[in-house]
Structures are given as C-alpha cells and as structure tokens.
Amino acid sequence: MTLSNLNTDALRARRERLAGKLGGAPALLMAGAPRPRNYPATTYPFRASSHFLYLTGVAIPNAALLLDGAEATIFAAPHTAADELWDGPSPGPAALAEATGCAVEPLDALPARVAGLEAATLPAVDLPTRVTQKKLLGRALDALAPRDEALADAMIALRLVHDDAALAELRAAAEGTTAAHLAGMRASRPGVREHVVRAAMEHAAMERGMAMAYTPIVTVHGEVLHNNVYHHELAAGDLLLADVGAESEGGWAGDVTRTWPVSGAFSPTQRAIYDVVLASQRAAIDAVRPGVRYRDVHLAAARGLTVGLVELGILSGDVDELVADGVHALFFPHGVGHLLGLDVHDMEDLGDRAGYAPGRRRSAQFGLSYLRLDRDLVERMAVTIEPGFYQVPAILGDEARTAVAGDRLDRATLAKFADVRGIRIEDDIVVTADGADVLTAAIPKTAAAVEEACA
Ligand code: GLY
Ligand code: MN
Ligand code: MN
Secondary structure, eight states, X not given: OOGGGOOHHHHHHHHHHHHHHTTTOOXXXXXXXXXXXXXXXXBOOOOOOHHHHHHHOOOOTTOEEEEETTEEEEEEOOOOHXXXXXXXXXXXXXXXXXXXXXXXXXXXXXXXXXXXXXOEEOOOSSHHHHHHHHHHHTSOOSSOOHHHHHHHHHHHHHHHSOOHHHHHHHHHHHHHHHHHHHHHHHHOOTTSBHHHHHHHHHHHHHTTTOEESSOOEEESOTTSTTOOOOOOBOOTTOEEEEEEXXXXXXXXXXXXXXXXXXXXSOOHHHXXXXXXXXXXXXXXXXXXXXXXXXXXXXHHHHHHHHHHHHHTTSBOSOHHHHHHHTGGGGTOXXXXXXXXXXXXXXXXXXXXXXXXXXXXXXXXXXXXXXOOOBOBOOTTOEEEEOOEEEOOHHHHTOHHHHGGGGGGBOHHXXXXXXXXXXXXXXXXXEEOSSSEEETTTTSOOSHHHHHHHHO
C-alpha cells in the first residue's frame, strides 16, 4: 500500500457523492479477508473489495468503511509487534487518516459502533467476511434488503461514470497491458510452451509494479473461451490467443486480447478470418457514443462478423436475417464486452443489476444470453469491445444447436479454415462526448502490425 499515491480529494468527493445519493443513511463496506491457498497461513495475494477500494484507495485486510452522514471512518486492526515482525512496519492510524481523509478507529470498536445503526451493506464475496458482516449487522445477507439495494444503485451510479482519477488509473492499467502484449508477441516462437509467453507477459506488468487483473488466458486453443492451462507447445501453424490485462497499482483493470501467428505470419485462411474479426471489432467501436444501447454495439459486431463470413462463403443468405436468427453465435457465442473499472467485469459482484439497465433482462437467445452489459452508453463509461470467431466442437458438432443455420452454413467451405481454432480481438474503450477513446490503441492490431511485432 503506497499512501503517498492516493488522490485524497477524489476519494473524498466519491464518498460525499455516495452519502448524498444515500441521503446520509449509514452504509458499511467491508474490505474482505485474505484467502487461504493451502492452509490459513499461506494466502493468495490480498485484493480488497472494489467498493472499499473505490472509496478509500487502500487495501487493508479485514478492514471496514462506515459511512454515516458526512462521517467516514475506516475500522482497521492495529498492527501488533508480531505483525511488525512478520510483515514489517505499516503506516499508523494518523498517516492512514491523512492519506484517505477518513477517521481511523480500531477494528474492535466496530461492533458497538454499528449496533442498532441499521446500516446498508453490499455482501462480501468471501465467506469469512460475509459471516463477520452478518454478525455485525445482525441479519442475513442472502438477498439484498431495500436499503442495500439503494446502496448498490448508488455505487453503480458512481462507478459507471469514471472520474478523472479513475480514468488516470485505467490509462495506467492500459499502459501495463500494452507492455505485456508487446512482450508476449516477442516471446512467441515455435517450440516454446504457452507458459513461456505467459511469463513474458506477466513479467512486463510485474516490473511496472502491476499485478494481473484476472487469470491470464494464453493459449493455442483459443476456442476454449476461458482456457487456463498453459502446457501446450506452440507450433509454427498455430495462432496464439492472449487475453491478458494488467491491474494498476491502485487496483484498476486492463483487459485486452490479441491473437497472433506463432510463426510470425498468418496463413491466408487465418488472415482472412482475422480480417473479418477486425472488421467486426471496428464496426462495434464505430457504433460507440453516448446514448447508444450497448446491445446494439454487440449487434453491430455480430453484423460485421456475419458480413465477412458471407463474403468468405462460410455462411449464405440475408445478413440481417442471419443475425436476427443468431446464426453468427455459432462462431461468436459470447457478448461483445462488459463494463471495465476496478473489476475486469466491473461490479459483476452485483450481478446484472450493474450491467443491465432497469427493466432490461438477458435475452434467452443463444449468444445474446451471454451479453453482460445492456445499458445506454454514457460519457466516461469504460467498456471492452471483444468480438471473436471460434470453432468450438461442442457447438459446431451439436446438430440441435446448428439447426438454426439450416443450409446457410457451408461446412465444406468452413473446413478450409481448419487452422483457425479461435481468434478474439479486445480493446478497452472510454465513451467520449462524441465517440470512443481506445485506451489500448498502442497494441498492434492490424494483421500487418501484429506480424511486425511478432517478428
Ligand atoms: N478477460 C475476460 C474477458 O475478456 O471478459
Ligand atoms: Mn479479456
Ligand atoms: Mn473482456
């Protein structure tokens, strides 16, 4: 934790805006607990809850933030001599108070302080913290109470529209992510394993003091959407799909995918599909501006992909009908993207309450049903745009699933593209007054630029 980097004014402004939205009603936000890896004393690196981080900027295990009217108090366990021995010195309460602009009190004062207060809260994602939270508040947290819903909606309203401090963090994360992808392209060559490329990518982020924003996907089997194994050896004819994002020191996420040829040159069939996915991504980015419904950005990507697949002869028929029927989803089964912020899928701990505008529900149609975001875009919202093309055996080998295409899918033509298992192209975007600012534009993306970066 580096207190000197905190933007105290921005943190205070966020808390004041939240208190204003809550009409001064009390709210308790938990930082969360370190999670055991093998046994309690060996833990995963601690990552504080994003709601807590958003309002305090500090990652203090087991701490809590109590907002009560204009008062903001962090409750944190005082460092003992034993903590000092094993973990080293830590800033005292006075330094913490100055850096965050909050009052600081010992953690054991919290139960008496919240007793009878009827504070709103957001359920912690780790179980031990949830148990503590239930005890503190004296109520179950299985469903949000009306006051919790008001808190959730207030947090969502704040975190959907990024302030300058948040945008600076997202830019820092994008820089670390850019370095990671450039390193990955340079590290790829036939004969090395996926691990080697992953290590090069993580190294680039780590040497900037950054962690990973999520478990990296670095794979020659891009058709496995969330592939988290890294043992395959890269072969000359493979495409490598890397979905890797750095997390800024303040905890903000980058989330980028590039797909590149291990040999340094796309085959003609790989190049053809790559250009179709790129055109799809560009169509989606071109659709981004305030007031546009994100589902329509998804459909712009779907249309772009479908136009290209018809041109290649893989699909045939009317493009609008193909998209309306969801035929494109046989190759592009996921949503075109999601909110981005402190979380890689920002605020997904709140479920579709964050991603879907009130009154909107997920579609039941295959493909659209995986769309994580369906709000109207507003200036300063950050989203990803990440269409893809995948040949997933579980989809293309499923007669019931592919029946929607009828004779509009030409399997003989598709077979010529067997050297394309999965391609995804993903960038991080901030909605501007009249369009989109691509935070990750420095990462090579055209086929020619990718080949050059791999050389
Ligand atoms: N990295 C996960 C995603 O792109 O949504
Ligand atoms: Mn991603
Ligand atoms: Mn993403």
